């Protein structure tokens with residue numbers, strides 16, 4: 001089988017987005033549009049990927065670093081002009097798969113079908129088409145007696161042609177040498193004054209080349225993102241697909257339409273997602289975990305059987321069977337070991353909480369290391385910041401910390417120690433000690449009567 005090179009067109013301004021951000025860097029289900037397209041290409045096993053960048057090229061190139069060869073289209077003179085930039089990189093014998101960076105919903109299966117169809121038919125070019133109930137804005141496929149006769153852009157189409165529902169998805173396969181020759185011949189003679197990639201077909205037809213079309217069954221795959229309404233529509237379709245995928249893989253989702261799982265998140269079987277829950281970024285959730293309701297997890301790892309309720313978790317590692325929430329906020333660098341319990345109104349940042357330890361209520365734990373089986377009383381605060389620098393608090397195994405304690409960091413508490421409630425601890429405490437820091441309680445008997453006199 002001939003080698004395949006994928007070319008992703010991603011240089012366009014995306015004028016209709018009305019944005020400073022290049023169109024293909026707009027996010028959908030947690031990933032830039034171009035990332036969705038690249039993922040598909042990688043899943044197809046295509047080794048050589050070329051991406052044409054232009055508008056906002058630094059951002060796009062940085063995102064694609066190491067994953068694609070970057071080719072700059074200095075001026076954006078149209079899709080045909082974009083593809084011309086790739087010509088020096090295309091080997092004569094190869095198959096060229098052309099994709100748009102703004103078409104994130106195409107499936108790997110459809111692309112594989114397109115490649116197979118193209119190779120098996122021996123066509124010079126194959127166009128992926130779709131039937132759209134509302135084809136406005138797309139190029140229309142012109143046919144005579146089922147034979148492909150070209151593509152006409154919306155802006156160049158006459159009223160009769162505008163009625164055609166079969167549209168060009170902007171995804172194609174070409175024999176490399178045929179494509180290269182035809183690209184040399186296209187001109188910008190059209191309403192937009194652009195080099196249309198779609199004009200290649202007219203040239204190929206005139207040469208008597210064989211051109212095939214393959215129509216996708218699911219027209220939503222063809223959705224091109226040109227504005228933010230289309231972005232929102234496509235994202236909704238993708239979230240729906242993702243939910244169905246994970247449910248079929250053994251995840252329970254209660255009230256699915258209120259649960260959002262990003263494209264790069266991974267869920268194990270028997271995970272339960274409760275309503276109003278967001279699983280974002282590259283989060284991974286292990287077997288039997290129960291997440292939600294009302295929970296947001298971002299770029300985190302949630303261990304087997306953990307439970308997280310009404311909480312926000314960002315860049316954290318949650319151990320097996322840990323219990324979190326309601327109303328906890330776990331910030332980057334939080335590591336909860338097995339069986340940890342984090343309760344209501346607790347914030348943790350850049351801290352390790354050892355196996356079986358508990359921070360059940362109203363605490364702030366920052367830049368700390370808690371050993372195993374530590375109990376932190378309600379209202380305990382690590383004072384980690386002096387206005388300039390951050391300092392660590394280290395608490396050994398089996399410590400018991402009374403309520404409303406302040407640890408003024410840096411400070412170290414030896415294993416097995418007890419801290420009296422209400423203490424402000426500024427000095428290290430040795431193991432197995434009792435540390436109390438508060439003034440003695442005074443009792444003044446008959447205080448009320450004395451006042452009344």
Ligand code: UD1
Pocket residue numbers: 009010011012013052054073075076077078079080081082100101102103137138139140151153167168169170195196197198223224226
């Ligand atoms: C294009 C097709 C249209 C098809 C539609 C599918 C042409 C002339 N038209 O129209 O038939 O129905 O896609 O979505 O090809 N780009 C560049 N450099 C440029 C111009 C565009 O890299 O100079 C890139 C864009 O970044 C985008 C892709 O090419 O990713 C498509 O460009 P766009 O302007 O969105 O084309 P459409 O008008 O949607």
Ligand code: CA
Pocket residue numbers: 100102224225226
């Ligand atoms: Ca488009």
